[in-house]
Amino acid sequence: MRHVLSLQDLDQQTVRSLIERAVDMADPDRRGTPLAGRVIGVYFSKASTRTRSAFSAAALRLGGDVMPYGPSDLQVTTGETWADTVRVMSGYLDALVMRTNGPLAQMREIAEASQMPVINALSEHEHPTQAIADLATLQEHFGDLKGRSILYVGEGNSSAAALAMAAAAVPGLRLTLVTPPGYGLRPEVADTVKQLSQGSELIQEHHDIDDLPCGADAVYATRWQTMGVQHASDDWLAAFNGFKVTREMMRSVGGAGTVFLHDLPAMRGQDVDDEVLDGADSLAWRQAFHKMTSAMAVLEWAVLGRPVEPR
CATH class of the missing domain: 3.40.50.1370 (Aspartate/ornithine carbamoyltransferase)
Structure with a gap:
């Protein structure tokens, strides 16, 4: 399970590889469709122009599908725990991109209950x-x-x-x-x-x-x-x-x-x-623009476990 919650969790080589892959992704010929058949959930609790659009476009351009969620769309608003929510969503999705604007500790708890990669699209103190x-x-x-x-x-x-x-x-x-x-x-x-x-x-x-x-x-x-x-x-x-x-x-x-x-x-x-x-x-x-290519690099790494060469 490859979550992307904080850069402190990733080794230096992985961080450098993601940067290099994000540069590669600027060239459509170097992308391929490695996420074909995959479904990426995109949950944003607050307004977002670039990051939400970037992750959605990234998943689509890599051949995946996007399941968007707004702040009032999930039953966490009625009292269901995030742990129960992501246990269910893990059967539907291949990754969940989240912007909570809350503590990173909360996102870590969500990731621990998840059977899919969880990606931090902005927590309270790290992006x-x-x-x-x-x-x-x-x-x-x-x-x-x-x-x-x-x-x-x-x-x-x-x-x-x-x-x-x-x-x-x-x-x-x-x-x-x-x-x-x-x-x-x-x-x-x-x-x-x-x-x-x-x-x-x-x-x-x-x-x-x-x-x-x-x-x-x-x-x-x-x-x-x-x-x-x-x-x-x-x-x-x-x-x-x-x-x-x-x-x-x-x-x-x-x-x-x-x-x-x-x-x-x-x-x-x-x-x-x-x-x-x-x-x-x-x-x-x-x-x-590179917010989208960085999203591509992170999705590819988290969902597939490693960067793959374009087909």
Whole structure:
């Protein structure tokens, strides 16, 4: 049983293989229809544009069928346990893609009761397939991740957590996260990243927006209100002063070949300026495309047990 719940559960070679396979999947001739005859359940408890569409399209393009579920479609809303629900669904489906926005521990309990792979399409503090899409985008663009440097600017949210875990699996990849005080990576996530990277100094986090590293190959921004959830403090926005990615910031930290990433949706004028998001150096739209190819790679690996060569 190959669940994809957290990148910390996967060995480094598997993470790198999924990134490489996601790049391959951009070429229709390298996909085939390995999921022919398979049924993929897609359950989302919250609104989603990219991830829900990406997994549905991924399953269909690989020859599978999709069984979609909304937040009110399952009997868990009337009191049935998730354990009982997935025991039944395991007889119908070949995998279940889930966005719960809840604790990862809850998703682990669901996976333990399941006889099919369960894939995390966003839990409260990690978005594993987003990170695979992020690094696939950079690998496709640069050809190799070794020796590259990523500057992440913004909240230490689910995308940042997954990116840090994924970066820990790639030798020679530097990641610097600059997050506002009080809005950084959760301590347990930071500890996990240290363990995964074996204490490598290539992955660092600090909170001084006036101390940005130079020589970045990519600058990454995210929406500061993850999934639109309000922060506890009414004046939270003040903590993010200076964190908006502007053309000036791009010039100061990078060079002619520096690219921009954003996991989307973007809050234009807040976390990034239009001229950066829509500029020639922006890979955000290609990054969104690779959400589908990363979903393909993960589905292929989880359902079939290994990547297969296209027929």
